[in-house]
Amino acid sequence: MAKSSLPGFDAIPFGRLYDWLDERVGVKEVVEFAKKKVVPEHSQSFWYYWGGMSIFFFTVQLVSGILLLVYYRPGEGAYDSVRQLVYEIDFGWLIRSVHSWAANLMVFSVFVHMFSTFFMKAYRGPREFGWWSGLGLLGMVTLFGFSGYLLPMDELAFFATKVGLEIPKNMPGMRPLIENIVQGGPDVSSVTIQRFFALHVVILPLMFLPLLTFHLWMVMKHGNAVPQSEELKPASQRRTVPFFPNFFIKDLAMWLIALNVLAILAAMYPWPLGVQADPLASAPEGIHPEWYFMNQFELLKILGRILPGMAGEIGGVLMFTLGGVLWGLVPLFDTSSKFGSRARIATWFGFMVIASLIALTVLGYYEVVVTKS
Amino acid sequence: MPDITLDENTAATPDAAHPPEGVSRRGFIVQAALGAAGVCYAGAVAYPVYRYLAAPAQQAAELAAVKEVKIPEDKMPAPGTALMFRFGSRPTMLIHHKDGTMVCLTAVCTHLGCTVQYQPEQDHIHCACHGGTYDAHTGANISGPPPKPLQRFNVERANGEVLITRV
Numbered sequence: 001m002a003k004s005s006l007p008g009f010d011a012i013p014f015g016r017l018y019d020w021l022d023e024r025v026g027v028k029e030v031v032e033f034a035k036k037k038v039v040p041e042h043s044q045s046f047w048y049y050w051g052g053m054s055i056f057f058f059t060v061q062l063v064s065g066i067l068l069l070v071y072y073r074p075g076e077g078a079y080d081s082v083r084q085l086v087y088e089i090d091f092g093w094l095i096r097s098v099h100s101w102a103a104n105l106m107v108f109s110v111f112v113h114m115f116s117t118f119f120m121k122a123y124r125g126p127r128e129f130g131w132w133s134g135l136g137l138l139g140m141v142t143l144f145g146f147s148g149y150l151l152p153m154d155e156l157a158f159f160a161t162k163v164g165l166e167i168p169k170n171m172p173g174m175r176p177l178i179e180n181i182v183q184g185g186p187d188v189s190s191v192t193i194q195r196f197f198a199l200h201v202v203i204l205p206l207m208f209l210p211l212l213t214f215h216l217w218m219v220m221k222h223g224n225a226v227p228q229s230e231e232l233k234p235a236s237q238r239r240t241v242p243f244f245p246n247f248f249i250k251d252l253a254m255w256l257i258a259l260n261v262l263a264i265l266a267a268m269y270p271w272p273l274g275v276q277a278d279p280l281a282s283a284p285e286g287i288h289p290e291w292y293f294m295n296q297f298e299l300l301k302i303l304g305r306i307l308p309g310m311a312g313e314i315g316g317v318l319m320f321t322l323g324g325v326l327w328g329l330v331p332l333f334d335t336s337s338k339f340g341s342r343a344r345i346a347t348w349f350g351f352m353v354i355a356s357l358i359a360l361t362v363l364g365y366y367e368v369v370v371t372k373s
Numbered sequence: 374m375p376d377i378t379l380d381e382n383t384a385a386t387p388d389a390a391h392p393p394e395g396v397s398r399r400g401f402i403v404q405a406a407l408g409a410a411g412v413c414y415a416g417a418v419a420y421p422v423y424r425y426l427a428a429p430a431q432q433a434a435e436l437a438a439v440k441e442v443k444i445p446e447d448k449m450p451a452p453g454t455a456l457m458f459r460f461g462s463r464p465t466m467l468i469h470h471k472d473g474t475m476v477c478l479t480a481v482c483t484h485l486g487c488t489v490q491y492q493p494e495q496d497h498i499h500c501a502c503h504g505g506t507y508d509a510h511t512g513a514n515i516s517g518p519p520p521k522p523l524q525r526f527n528v529e530r531a532n533g534e535v536l537i538t539r540v
Contacts, residue, residue: 017419045493085472159487159488159502162485162486162487163485163487163502165484166485166486167485179430180423180426180427180430180431181423181427183430184429185429185430185432185433185462186430186433186434186437186462186463187433187462187463189429191429229429229435279464279488280457280459280464280480280488281457281488282456282457282480282487282488282489282490282501283487283489283490283500283502284501285501286501287487287501287502300503301503301518304484304503304517304518305518308520310484310520312518316510370505
């Protein structure tokens with residue numbers, strides 16, 4: 001009998017299976033590659049878990065989304081099918097609650113991942129494409145959120161989508177494109193649901209998965225970036241742990257924590273289903289967007305008070321577009337690996353972005369509470 | 374007399390009129406033809422797809438072309454209330470004021486398109502999305518972000534019915 005090349009597996013049939021597989025598909029190369037991968041270990045290592053955490057929530061979305069597909073019906077009967085799913089199907093409320101909560105947690109962990117990447121300056125060469133593919137994924141995550149939000153077609157879903165689509169309609173030349181292609185008519189209707197459904201369950205996943213693969217390939221190729229405090233240390237003083245199995249086990253532990261948090265939130269705070277959307281009913285008092293759109297909502301509100309007419313909306317969209325472009329171009333601007341002046345400007349820019357996002361969000365919620373009371 | 378032959382190599386041969394760094398005439402024609410064919414194919418695919426996707430919007434536009442809407446007597450709003458109905462595809466409101474006058478306005482906020490509501494206590498029209506208000510008699514935008522007044526409709530009362538037509 002040929003000796004197995006996997007240590008410790010000589011005596012059992014698994015070793016022979018391993019060899020049989022290795023000869024045919026090349027398992028050894030993958031194992032060798034995984035063994036060589038290391039993850040830096042330092043005081044900021046905690047932030048390395050948030051990319052994996054985002055993938056965990058994405059996996060939850062895939063599984064719970066497929067389960068929702070079993071009962072969900074897009075089009076005219078959309079609200080009815082969600083109502084049945086929540087109130088008549090065993091554990092339907094839980095599956096939907098998990099899908100909604102995991103969506104929010106995924107957006108949160110993606111943001112943590114992005115900001116930690118930013119402050120660790122992990123976007124610097126040769127990792128620019130990691131940053132850009134990540135921003136592409138973030139854009140798709142927001143589209144996932146926006147398109148999924150409409151699908152139950154309750155009151156909140158209807159008006160959120162209406163306002164969300166109305167803002168780009170005010171940009172020059174966009175109205176016919178959005179009404180004809182995205183919305184399928186002058187108003188949000190069952191035609192829009194059908195389109196958003198196709199976007200949410202086919203088009204976006206089809207685009208998301210290859211980009212995610214590329215994003216992961218970038219991490220594999222270049223490894224994790226280290227913060228500047230580590231970069232300044234001589235190589236002999238830097239510590240690393242093997243990715244497999246050491247870091248992977250810690251990743252799994254983080255996923256377990258994430259699963260527990262998700263289970264508690266989904267079970268204790270079931271995602272509500274509002275009343276059915278009625279285009280002839282007025283928008284309900286205190287209506288506001290999800291927390292991750294709150295900052296844009298509040299900025300538009302503030303600009304609307306200062307600028308006349310639609311100039312507020314156009315100005316707001318321009319500001320966010322400009323901010324987004326600057327955010328994307330940061331790897332080209334902040335290239336130095338020393339503590340140069342550009343590096344400090346980029347760091348301050350990051351702090352400013354976080355501070356204004358938080359301030360606008362808090363102000364937005366404050367105003368919602370004030371209007372309601 | 375030198376024999377001039379126009380064979381395939383002539384166009385590709387560099388000469389004074391066609392410096393070697395430029396694209397040869399033959400190459401240019403081939404590229405232009407390929408480009409034109411590409412545009413034709415792209416158009417032939419994109420146009421039906423665009424029309425296919427835009428069909429519901431076109432149908433809604435035809436539906437919106439209605440000239441008038443009749444409100445029967447039994448649907449008439451009581452004084453101090455408003456009736457919501459569709460004029461074509463747009464939500465529209467018929468306000469019956471306490472003084473007996475009737476005003477018909479489009480119920481879609483001119484800011485970001487939310488459906489507005491009539492508030493009889495304040496005697497104005499309010500949008501809950503971003504807090505815009507309008508005059509309940511004229512439709513003029515009073516405060517908040519709305520950039521334009523609400524569109525008005527003609528209201529004619531005859532035989533207990535109300536006839537709504539475009540201004």
